[in-house]
Amino acid sequence: MSKMQAARLHEVGPTFTIDQIDIPQCGPNDVLVQVKACNVVPNLRNVIEHYPTWFPYLPLPKLPAIYGLDAAGIVHTVGSHVHSLKPGDRVYVNPGRSCGSCHSCLRGQHLNCTAFTFQGYFGFGAGSQRVFEDYPYGGFCEYMTSPADGLVKLPESISFEQGCRFGYLGTAYSALRKAGVCAGQTVLISGATGTLGLGAVMLALAMGATKVFGIARNRQLLERVRQIDPSRVQVLSIGDQPTEEWVQANTDGLGADVFIDAIGPGAPHEISISGIKSLRRGGRMVDIGGMAEDLPVPMFQLMCYQISVIGSLWFSVAEGQDMAAMAAAGTLNLSLFEQEVFPLSQVNDALDALEDRKGGFTNVVVKPGQ
Ligand SMILES: [Zn+2]
Numbered sequence: 001m002s003k004m005q006a007a008r009l010h011e012v013g014p015t016f017t018i019d020q021i022d023i024p025q026c027g028p029n030d031v032l033v034q035v036k037a038c039n040v041v042p043n044l045r046n047v048i049e050h051y052p053t054w055f056p057y058l059p060l061p062k063l064p065a066i067y068g069l070d071a072a073g074i075v076h077t078v079g080s081h082v083h084s085l086k087p088g089d090r091v092y093v094n095p096g097r098s099c100g101s102c103h104s105c106l107r108g109q110h111l112n113c114t115a116f117t118f119q120g121y122f123g124f125g126a127g128s129q130r131v132f133e134d135y136p137y138g139g140f141c142e143y144m145t146s147p148a149d150g151l152v153k154l155p156e157s158i159s160f161e162q163g164c165r166f167g168y169l170g171t172a173y174s175a176l177r178k179a180g181v182c183a184g185q186t187v188l189i190s191g192a193t194g195t196l197g198l199g200a201v202m203l204a205l206a207m208g209a210t211k212v213f214g215i216a217r218n219r220q221l222l223e224r225v226r227q228i229d230p231s232r233v234q235v236l237s238i239g240d241q242p243t244e245e246w247v248q249a250n251t252d253g254l255g256a257d258v259f260i261d262a263i264g265p266g267a268p269h270e271i272s273i274s275g276i277k278s279l280r281r282g283g284r285m286v287d288i289g290g291m292a293e294d295l296p297v298p299m300f301q302l303m304c305y306q307i308s309v310i311g312s313l314w315f316s317v318a319e320g321q322d323m324a325a326m327a328a329a330g331t332l333n334l335s336l337f338e339q340e341v342f343p344l345s346q347v348n349d350a351l352d353a354l355e356d357r358k359g360g361f362t363n364v365v366v367k368p369g370q
Contacts (some may be wrong), residue, residue: 002023003020003023004022004141004142004143005018005019005141005368006018006137006140007019007067007345007347007366008140009048009063009066009067011063012048014049015348018347024145026079026145027079028082029081029082029147030147030148031079031091032076032078033071033073033075033143033144034074034142034143035068035073035139036073036367036368036369037159037367038068038069038070038072038365038366038368039068039139039364040350040351041070042195044069044354045354058123059122059123060122060123061120061122061132061138065132065136065138066137066140066141066144067120068120068121068139068140068141068144068366069095069118069139070092071092071138072091072161073090074089075087075089075151076143082148085148085151085153090153090154090156091151091153091154092151092152092164092166092320093119093144093146094151094152094166094167094170094315094317095118095139095150096111096117097115097117097131097150098110098113098117099113099115099131110316111314114126115130116128117132118314119132119144119146120139120140139164139366139368140368141344142344142369149317152166152320154324155327157328158327158328158334160367161363162327162334162363165337165363166320167314168360169202170315170319170323171315172196173315173323174312174314174316175200175260175310175312176203176207177319178310179260179284179285179310181204181207181209181258182208183208183209183210185208185209185257185258186210186212186247186257186258187209187211187213187258187259188247188256188258188259188260188278189262190262190289191216191262192215193216193218193222193225194289194359196360197216197260197263197289198336198359199360200260200262202228202332203323203326203332206331211256212232212233212234213233213235213246213247213256214226214233214235214236215238219237228333228336234250238271243271243274243277243278244277254280255278255280256279256280257280257282258279259283259285260288261275261285263291264289265290265291265292266292267291268293269291269294269296272295276309279305279307281306281307282306282307283308284308285307285309288312288313337361337362339363339365340353342365343367344366344370346366347366350366
């Protein structure tokens with residue numbers, strides 16, 4: 001066995017081709033993972049079709065490229081210097097790669113490395129192209145290499161389909177941690193029915209938030225979000241009432257401790273501003289949705305009220321391991337997701353399926369080897 005199936009992109013556009021290519025060898029510090037499931041993330045179509053023109057400063061892997069951001073699978077082979085993992089271990093591959101030896105990496109801030117790159121997706125700096133050369137495999141193939149320190153061990157209770165949802169979940173978890181969410185706090189989440197926002201609701205509950213306010217547009221999906229924990233979750237359809245008024249009315253006039261802005265780039269900036277205005281003194285806003293419009297932020301008010309506005313991207317491997325522990329303990333309920341599963345050979349159909357999913361509840365996944 002020396003060949004494997006890989007879905008590769010040969011030109012800019014929405015269509016992958018199934019190719020037979022060599023199974024990679026793993027280096028001394030690497031692990032070869034047999035991919036069992038890879039998420040078809042909502043932003044993938046933008047990356048492969050529009051990023052070259054929208055964001056020319058974000059490096060993309062050279063074509064033909066194997067995409068696939070979030071993969072989960074089984075350790076097949078470990079490199080000679082890898083002692084903490086063994087063949088048969090179930091893992092999520094955190095695709096965030098850094099150089100490992102720059103000043104930021106030495107500080108433990110791998111996400112601030114100038115070479116920070118998503119394996120199988122896109123990069124952020126001049127060093128990214130080298131990372132793509134070192135790790136050219138996304139999750140849309142049967143076997144991928146990863147550094148051993150990029151893997152989250154998954155317990156038996158997490159399916160591979162659930163495990164490959166960790167990317168968007170982890171992004172929400174890291175934002176909640178940066179906001180200092182802890183037991184007894186109130187958290188407002190915009191885009192609460194979407195892939196990022198739903199994860200923020202689930203994780204805020206898992207972290208002990210006692211009131212979670214979800215705002216979005218779709219009433220049916222909002223009701224599903226509320227049903228996750230009707231005693232702690234309250235929802236508002238955007239436009240029914242000013243967000244700040246609604247939050248204040250439900251917090252004895254204080255406002256929320258934390259606002260997670262998970263609404264996508266296409267939304268109007270007024271939603272983000274109303275979220276900031278919903279914060280109590282000392283409150284923190286963290287953006288993970290990538291609001292595209294400039295925000296007219298009232299800095300004087302932010303100073304007076306000691307409000308923080310924070311940008312947050314992705315999450316650490318350790319935070320991924322935290323989530324695996326929460327899911328194993330049952331505080332993070334991954335059974336809320338409806339899986340839409342496609343064999344790897346139907347990856348193009350999986351991309352189309354993104355168009356009519358039920359917000360963040362639907363998880364679109366491809367399974368290599370089927
Ligand atoms: Zn670095």
